[in-house]
Amino acid sequence: MQRTDIWRTALCVSQRCTLRCKLCLAFIPYYENPKDLSLAETKDVLKSYFSVVDTVKTFTVTGGEPLMNKELAEILKVVYSYKSQITESVDFVTNATLDIPEDILQIFERNADITRLVLSDYGDLSPKIQSISEELGKRNITYRISNFHGDDLYFDGWIDFTDHSKKIDDLELRDAQGRECIHRSGRYFVINDGELHSCSRSYWRMGQETIPRIKGEYIDLTSSSITIEEKRKDLSHMFSQASSTSCGYCVGLRNNVKRHYPAEQLPIK
Secondary structure: OOOOEEEEEEEEOEOOOOOOEOOOOOOHHHOOOOOEOOHHHHHHHHHHHHHHOOEEEEEEEEOOOHHHOOOHHHHHHHHHOOHHHEEEEEEEEEOOOOOOOHHHHHHHHHOOOOEEEEEEEOHHHOOOHHHHHHHHHHOOOEEEEEEOOOOOOHHHOEOOOOOOOOOOOOHHHHHHHHHHOHHHHOOEEEEEOOEEEOOHHHHHHHHOOOOOOOOOOEEEOOOOOOOHHHHHHHHHHHHHOOOOHHHHHOOOOOOOOOOEOOOOEOOOO
């Protein structure tokens, strides 16, 4: 059987967040019924995922804000149980609005050899950035700060992905855009609600029925009617394609696309 070694996958453990960013890459403020990934679901999803892939270079735990998931500590233990198949790091992304609980810090500390925290710094919107940084430093837990306020913005700011109208009909043009997209060319994958997608926009657009569910453009990891071998073939197909249907409805995470100042907040409902 041909090996399946991939670069990056992000696991969404919460569709909820403490912020309401208008241009959220994962469209979190726009969920009508956001949910958290349960521990039982995590076990099923990761058992399937790590049967489909042989290794992943970077496995990211994200949201929303992952600290909002009450089962996060136990979920992290499940993630780290697969560390032999994670070749570089387990990344954890937080917006520094909440303190990291002691039990979760201890899990990171026990797995410090493979752990990397990514702190999104939104200035006044991230009141815990200093205290979290100091705590991680004391425990020798690797972290980096992505700056999303002031002048020196990470990736020069955010892109507006909220227009989901069709933009590209021609496959050659769509593939050309896909090759310029950081997510597509970097072979990023996301897992949300048990489904593996090439990006969060693909998951959102299928969920909103903006685009059809096409075999080979996503994988239902929890489906017992699809064999592991078939899921591996679908993943290999996804990995090999320069673009997917979703790319035709997207501007792409590309260097030449207009940037916006990050974290503009929507009104509270």
